Amino acid sequence: MHVDVMLTPKPLQQMGDAAREIAASGVDGILFTEGGRTAYLSAAVAATAAPELHLSTGVAVAFPRSPMVTAQVAWELQEATGGKFRLGLGTQVRTHVVRRYGVDFEPPGPRLRDYVRAVKACFGAFRGEPLEHRGPYYTLDWMSGQWSPGRIDVADPKVDVAAVNPWMLRMAGEVADGVHVHPIGEPGYLERHVVQEVAAGAAAAGRDAADVTIIVPVQVIVGDSDEERAADRELLRGMLSFYGSTPNYAFIWDEAGFEGTTARIRERQKAGDMAGMAAQITDDHLGVFCTEANWDDLAGALVDKYRGIAGRLVFYNATMGRPDRAAERLERFGEVARQIRAAGDQTPTR
Numbered sequence: 001m002h003v004d005v006m007l008t009p010k011p012l013q014q015m016g017d018a019a020r021e022i023a024a025s026g027v028d029g030i031l032f033t034e035g036g037r038t039a040y041l042s043a044a045v046a047a048t049a050a051p052e053l054h055l056s057t058g059v060a061v062a063f064p065r066s067p068m069v070t071a072q073v074a075w076e077l078q079e080a081t082g083g084k085f086r087l088g089l090g091t092q093v094r095t096h097v098v099r100r101y102g103v104d105f106e107p108p109g110p111r112l113r114d115y116v117r118a119v120k121a122c123f124g125a126f127r128g129e130p131l132e133h134r135g136p137y138y139t140l141d142w143m144s145g146q147w148s149p150g151r152i153d154v155a156d157p158k159v160d161v162a163a164v165n166p167w168m169l170r171m172a173g174e175v176a177d178g179v180h181v182h183p184i185g186e187p188g189y190l191e192r193h194v195v196q197e198v199a200a201g202a203a204a205a206g207r208d209a210a211d212v213t214i215i216v217p218v219q220v221i222v223g224d225s226d227e228e229r230a231a232d233r234e235l236l237r238g239m240l241s242f243y244g245s246t247p248n249y250a251f252i253w254d255e256a257g258f259e260g261t262t263a264r265i266r267e268r269q270k271a272g273d274m275a276g277m278a279a280q281i282t283d284d285h286l287g288v289f290c291t292e293a294n295w296d297d298l299a300g301a302l303v304d305k306y307r308g309i310a311g312r313l314v315f316y317n318a319t320m321g322r323p324d325r326a327a328e329r330l331e332r333f334g335e336v337a338r339q340i341r342a343a344g345d346q347t348p349t350r
């Protein structure tokens with residue numbers, strides 16, 4: 001089982017040292033999220049600083065970049081990492097895409113499906129095939145050798161998509177190589193929706209569901225003291241309340257037995273009460289949506305929870321909080337990753 005840490009991109013001058021520290025810890029790689037800073041530039045610096053790492057975007061915003069631009073960047077990163085790059089794409093939400101990036105958004109699901117197919121058509125063109133993609137949103141039909149980055153000596157990058165609702169999960173099973181599960185995707189949601197819908201999409205496209213990797217972010221409350229765990233709890237209350245404020249994700253809380261959580265969070269959000277938002281995440285929420293353990297037991301707890309479902313785990317909060325103990329915690333997460341890999345080698349997973 002593959003284990004990454006999630007990292008928010010830093011100033012590029014800092015990324016080389018960060019990548020080398022993560023590589024030395026023992027985890028497999030870095031998953032770069034994208035917010036105010038781009039995921040791709042940080043991945044490029046990491047690829048040169050620590051070429052042994054697997055790198056992925058989790059996720060890069062698709063629509064503001066043309067499929068060709070995205071394919072070119074992914075192609076170069078795949079070459080730079082020696083075949084250890086995965087392209088993770090997402091739609092973001094309408095306000096960001098239309099008002100911040102200034103591009104079209106609707107309809108996000110079908111548009112992303114067409115985008116993935118267009119990116120893969122570009123990969124084929126880079127290997128010398130005719131470029132011929134004609135979809136409902138993107139048409140790409142011209143490529144000369146002068147403008148191609150050329151063949152590389154490794155396989156095409158895997159293309160993963162972020163998906164939450166059933167339609168998007170089926171689409172991921174149909175056209176993508178992997179699916180990024182949302183950070184509030186607790187095990188019950190994975191069983192009820194992710195596994196079944198991805199399998200349905202794969203079957204409809206004549207694919208094997210086992211070829212679609214399920215990438216699961218895990219939020220952990222870990223430590224050998226109450227003080228250490230308390231810091232993780234408070235960090236994750238805020239994080240879960242932020243992610244859980246989106247109306248489209250309300251069903252995840254409701255089905256897990258916490259009906260009305262999104263409405264309560266949004267009430268505090270509208271009042272500008274960040275502390276009140278976090279307070280809506282109770283210890284019971286944390287017990288379902290996070291994994292709590294001491295350091296010695298964390299690997300076993302994660303393997304038991306995600307056995308047979310996740311092909312890749314992402315330590316979501318490994319590099320967050322506790323700056324005074326950041327190096328120590330990263331080293332301990334690396335040891336947990338080694339234990340997970342050892343256990344995963346004995347257990348079939350997707």
